[in-house]
Amino acid sequence: MKPHPFSENNTPRNSSRISLTPGIITLGYLAIGVLWIFFSDFILNSLVDDPMLLRQIQLYKGWIYVLLTAGLIFWVLRRNNRLAESARKTIEESRNQYVALLEAASEGIVIADTRGLIKLVNKKVEQLFGYRRSELIGQSVDMLIPKIQQEQHAHYRKAYLEDLKTRSMGQGRHLEGLRKNGSVFPIEVSLSPVVTDEETLIMSFVTDISERKKAEAQAELHQQQLMQADKMATLGILVSGVAHEINNPNNYILLNGKILTKVWNDVLPILDVHHQQSGDFLMAGMPFSRAREKIAQLIYGISEGAMRIQKIVNSLKDFARQDKGDMNQEVAINVVLESAIVIVHNLVKKSTGHFKVNYGDGLPLVRGNIQQIEQVIINLITNACQALENPSQKLTITTRYRRRRNEVLLIVADEGVGIAPENMSRIMDPFFTTRRDTSGTGLGLSISYRIVKDHKGELTYDSRLGEGTTVVLSLPGIKTPKETRILRPV
Numbered sequence: 001m002k003p004h005p006f007s008e009n010n011t012p013r014n015s016s017r018i019s020l021t022p023g024i025i026t027l028g029y030l031a032i033g034v035l036w037i038f039f040s041d042f043i044l045n046s047l048v049d050d051p052m053l054l055r056q057i058q059l060y061k062g063w064i065y066v067l068l069t070a071g072l073i074f075w076v077l078r079r080n081n082r083l084a085e086s087a088r089k090t091i092e093e094s095r096n097q098y099v100a101l102l103e104a105a106s107e108g109i110v111i112a113d114t115r116g117l118i119k120l121v122n123k124k125v126e127q128l129f130g131y132r133r134s135e136l137i138g139q140s141v142d143m144l145i146p147k148i149q150q151e152q153h154a155h156y157r158k159a160y161l162e163d164l165k166t167r168s169m170g171q172g173r174h175l176e177g178l179r180k181n182g183s184v185f186p187i188e189v190s191l192s193p194v195v196t197d198e199e200t201l202i203m204s205f206v207t208d209i210s211e212r213k214k215a216e217a218q219a220e221l222h223q224q225q226l227m228q229a230d231k232m233a234t235l236g237i238l239v240s241g242v243a244h245e246i247n248n249p250n251n252y253i254l255l256n257g258k259i260l261t262k263v264w265n266d267v268l269p270i271l272d273v274h275h276q277q278s279g280d281f282l283m284a285g286m287p288f289s290r291a292r293e294k295i296a297q298l299i300y301g302i303s304e305g306a307m308r309i310q311k312i313v314n315s316l317k318d319f320a321r322q323d324k325g326d327m328n329q330e331v332a333i334n335v336v337l338e339s340a341i342v343i344v345h346n347l348v349k350k351s352t353g354h355f356k357v358n359y360g361d362g363l364p365l366v367r368g369n370i371q372q373i374e375q376v377i378i379n380l381i382t383n384a385c386q387a388l389e390n391p392s393q394k395l396t397i398t399t400r401y402r403r404r405r406n407e408v409l410l411i412v413a414d415e416g417v418g419i420a421p422e423n424m425s426r427i428m429d430p431f432f433t434t435r436r437d438t439s440g441t442g443l444g445l446s447i448s449y450r451i452v453k454d455h456k457g458e459l460t461y462d463s464r465l466g467e468g469t470t471v472v473l474s475l476p477g478i479k480t481p482k483e484t485r486i487l488r489p490v
């Protein structure tokens, strides 16, 4: 018979010290009695010569038998007792050992019967699930499993009972444990059967894999970022090649468009005279009276289109630029802001009658490339201007120092159209634009974002649809703050 590992009936096997069973004791008693009846006279006769003494002894023969067997029975019982005591101690020791083992295990151990009722848990289970042991014993293991997985768990249990062997539960599946406070956490469960003659128990080893899952997610993210960086690098090479290829023919179109405009302007008076003298005539199937306006528009369209292509090509070149330029310049944000405002002056004037700039005092310098930082500021101001719907809406730019984090901040706040929540996560994506119809390329912010990252800075957006947008550009300050208001860009 297989011993039950978790019961008190676990007797040690010690063949040299077999305890005498009641059957053996009774048989022995009977055997001694029968022997005594048959052989006592013979033994006494051979031992005692004196007939008087022999008669006396025979009178007490019964007493002698009783004393002799009582002694024997006493000896047997005492011996049995000792053996039982030593067996109990051995069981106690081995029980303590396995309890110590269970308690020391780094995994949670739950032992349940085939109906799923918990028989035993170790300390780790209390820590993992937040229950006290007494709250778990006798309860169903379902209380440790989220409701949504209970049905699946019952299915696993059934399948396991049909094919008992050590293996992990729900291999490759996402298992979760349910804590007393209702929170869930990812677990891995390995099952081991404990089969005895009395019953079959299932021992589950539960491991909390939250940390491992977190590390895996992190690794996955890094991998994706690497792939993305690789894709962007490849795209960058492709884009700069394409940009170069488009630039050359586009320059012809731009140039020729200008020449065509001049040609048309020169030819027009001659055609007008001809029209007056000879009446209307056809140009590419169109009467001159209509073509006169139309052709000017067509030539203008060619030049406009070519200029748009040029803008896209230049943005693509910026976007794909691998060379970061001189990143070691000491940049005074207020000064760069001033020069950026000069560049976008006309657009700002057209867009708002409420433009305000608050230059912060005592800002530290930042390290980086002046032209690139200026490009970012121009992009932010341009976007803000383009978001304004009428000149009564305000545009405010503020610079200040966030001492706590040693950061220089440039804040562009507009009262424009705002950004729809569903677009928020996409505005930095290359080619994402809501202004395609007004010649937006969707590259402005993706270029700005890359530049800001190269400068170890941040670009954060806060926007409400229909109310406006606030962009915060933060760049790390160089340790010693200087009065930067008077510095001019190099």
Ligand SMILES: Nc1ncnc2c1ncn2[C@@H]1O[C@H](COP(=O)(O)OP(=O)(O)OP(=O)(O)O)[C@@H](O)[C@H]1O
Residues within 6 Å of the ligand: 315, 379, 383, 384, 387, 414, 416, 417, 418, 419, 427, 428, 432, 433, 434, 435, 436, 439, 440, 441, 442, 443, 444, 445, 446, 469
């Ligand atoms: N201040 C802002 N207010 C409202 N929407 C904004 C603002 N700044 C950016 N956006 C949104 O982000 C999108 C992407 O901006 P981005 O500067 O990259 O491209 P664009 O301005 O559309 O095109 P381009 O910069 O090439 O002219 C914009 O189309 C717009 O939807």
Ligand SMILES: [Mg+2]
Residues within 6 Å of the ligand: 379, 382, 383, 444, 445
């Ligand atoms: Mg833009």
